[in-house]
Amino acid sequence: MGYLLNDSLAGQLGWIAESFERSTDLPYDREQLLTIASLYWFTGSGISAARFLYEQAHSSDWGAPPAVPQGFAAFGADPTVRKLVNPPAEAHWSEYERGRHFPAMEAPEVLATDLRVFFGG
Numbered sequence: 001m002g003y004l005l006n007d008s009l010a011g012q013l014g015w016i017a018e019s020f021e022r023s024t025d026l027p028y029d030r031e032q033l034l035t036i037a038s039l040y041w042f043t044g045s046g047i048s049a050a051r052f053l054y055e056q057a058h059s060s061d062w063g064a065p066p067a068v069p070q071g072f073a074a075f076g077a078d079p080t081v082r083k084l085v086n087p088p089a090e091a092h093w094s095e096y097e098r099g100r101h102f103p104a105m106e107a108p109e110v111l112a113t114d115l116r117v118f119f120g121g
Contacts, residue, residue, distance in 0.1 A: 001054075005046030012046055013037045023101030025076070032105065071118040075099030075107060092118045 004011035016037040020028055040046045071092035074081045076099050087093050094114050099107035 001050045002047035005040070005050055006044055009037075009041055012041050015046070016040065019101065024106055025100060026106050028105070069118075071114075073103070073111070073114050075101075075103040075110075 005015060006012075013033075017033060020033060040049065065088060069090075069092070070088065071094075072085055072087050073094045073096065074085075075096050077095060082093070082095075094117075096103075096107060096110050096114075098110060103111045
């Protein structure tokens with residue numbers, strides 16, 4: 001998958017377009033689609049994004065818990081996401097009805113408020 005995302009602009013654009021169709025419930029326009037595809041293409045970060053998703057889906061050992069505060073926000077997620085993530089008791093946890101895979105695009109005010117709450121303390 002990484003070769004497709006880094007070797008073919010059409011492949012990168014197709015991947016982003018399919019992600020928009022599958023992972024957002026809001027209308028989007030051509031400019032948004034091209035902007036996000038351009039960010040991945042010009043930075044060459046499609047491979048690292050795909051690798052992260054692959055590792056996240058296939059890993060069972062994430063190592064020792066971090067010593068820094070943790071925050072999680074589930075946008076448009078069903079209740080089972082908390083069981084899958086299994087956050088520590090002291091972690092900041094938020095669940096929101098709106099937003100899905102692209103919360104900065106779909107629910108920017110909600111995301112900004114959640115970030116302020118997490119970093120404000």
